[in-house]
Amino acid sequence: MMIKRLLFFGALALLLICSLGCERSAEKSLGRDELVRINDVSISIEEFREMSERQPLEGKMRLVSEKGLRDFLENYVITREVLYQEAKRKGLDRNKDVIAKVEDFRRAMLIDALLEQALKGKGEASEAEVQKYYKENQELFAEPREVRVRHIVVNSEPVLKEVLTRLARGESFERLAYTYNVDRSREDGGNLGYIRRGQLAPSFAQFEEAAFSLRKKGQISEIVRTPLGYHLIQLEETRGTALRPFDQVKERIRIFLQAKKRQEAYLEYVKETKSRAKIIVNEKLWAEEEKKEERPKEKRK
Template identity: 35%
Template sequence: MRVGDRVITREQFHREMDQLPQFLKPLLLEEGKKREFLNNLIDRELLLLEASKRGLDKDEEILNKVERFKKGLIIEALLQDLFRGKDEVKEEEIEEYYREHKKDFFVGERIRVRHIVVRTLEEAREIKRRLEEGEDFVTLAKKYSISPAARKGGDLGYIERGKVGKEFEKAAFALKNPGDISDIVKTSFGYHIIRLEDRKEPHQKTLDEAREEIRKILREKKRERILKDYLAKLREKYRVVINESLLEKELKK
C-alpha cells in the first residue's frame, strides 16, 4: 500500500493491529473492520504527509515535546521493571495500616444536591416561582443555570462540609428530606437554588470498604522508597556535578 511517497507494508499493518488494546482486537474479526482500520492508517499517513510538507516535522517546539514524551516513555519502562515484584502489598500489611489509621477512613456526612445558579436576584426569584408551581428542577437547571453542572441537570454529586462555600454549605445541609428545595442563596458565583437528592450519614469504612484504597496507598509508599534508594545508588554510579555559582544566579532571577 502506498500513500504518496510512503509505503504501508503488510508487516507495518499487522504491527499496528498488534498495538491495539486487547479488548479491541476481536472487533477486527468483524466484516469490514480490517479495511476500516487500514483506512484509518491511510488517513494518518495523509495527515503526516501534509504536516511534513508544511515543515511541522522540523518545528522545534514539536520536536521538544516529542523528545520529552520519548524520555517519559523510557523512564516509565525503567520504573515498571524496577518495581516489578517489589511493590506487592500483603493482606497483613493492609490490616495493620487499617488498625493504625482507622480514623482516616471515617466518612463524614455527605449529601447529594442539584443547584440552579443565575446572575441576578430577579432571575432566581422567577425560577423559584416556577419551581413552586411544579416545573421540573432538572429541566430548568439545564435551560437557565450558568453552572458547568447545568448539562447534568445541576447535579453536583455528593458534597461534604468544608468542601464548598459557607453560604452554600449552610443552605444545602439545612435541607432535611430528598426533594426539599432551598430559599435563594447568594454567593460569589451568583444566586443559587438548591435541591437535596440524597443524604448519607457519617460512618466508619470497614476494612473491606477501605482495602483497595489502602493497597494503593501502601503500594505508592513502597514505590517511593524503592525509587529513593535506587536514585541514591544512581548518584553513586554516575558522576553528578552542579555548578553552584551558576545555580545561585538562576535561583536569584
C-alpha cells in the first residue's frame, strides 16, 4: 500500500512539474497552490489530491502514472466542473425536480452513514454460532444421496431462447433434449442417469449444485453455464438421503446468520430511535386519503 501511495504522489509531482514547465505564461495569474481555474471557480492541488484519494481502488490504480493523472484532471475534474457550471447557468439548480432528487440523495447518504455507524459489528457470526445452527437445522442440509436427471444442453443463446420458448408452450423436455442436445446424451433424450456429489469434474460444479437443489420430480433448474454450453436440468428421481458436510455449507450459513443478525439489529435500532421521537399522525387526514384511494376501485367494479 505504501509503495502504491509513493507511486501515486510521485506521478502527481511529475504532473505538476510538466504543467509548470509547459504553461508558465498561463499560470502567472494562478495562485501558488491553485491547480486549475474554470471560469471563476478555483480547484487547489489539495482539493485535487482529495478527489484522487476518494476514488475506488480500481480508479486509483489508473492514477499511478503521469498520463493517468492528467486524464483524471482533464476528463473527470475539469469536465465535471464545466458540466456543473453549465447546469447552474441553465438554472437546473433551481429546478424543483432536481432539488427534490438532490435532497432524497442527501438523506439517503446520511441514513446510510448513520446505519453503518449504528450497526457496526452487529452482523458478525462466530464459528460456534454457525456450528450451532448447522446442528439444530440439519433437515435444511439434507439432500438426496443420488439424483437421476436429464438435461438439455445447447451452445448458443439464440438456440437456448428457442428451447425456452418451446418449453413454455408445454413441449416435452425429453423430446427437446433429443432434438437440440450437442452431446451424446441426445440419443437418450438427455438422460444422464444417477449422479452423486463430487462425481463431476470441478468445471461442472454449478451443474452439480443445480441438480442437487431440485426437490420435485419434473422440476427444471435455472440456466447453468459450463464449458459444454448452456444447460437446463430436469429431476427424474432421487435415491437415498445424505447430510451435506459442515465444511460445504458453513459459509452459506455464515452469510445467512450475518444478514439475519444485521436485519434484527436494524429493526431494533429503528424501534429504539422511533421511541425517542415525537410522532403524531393526522388520522383524520389519513382517513380522507384512504377514501380517495378506494373510490377509483369502486368505479372499476
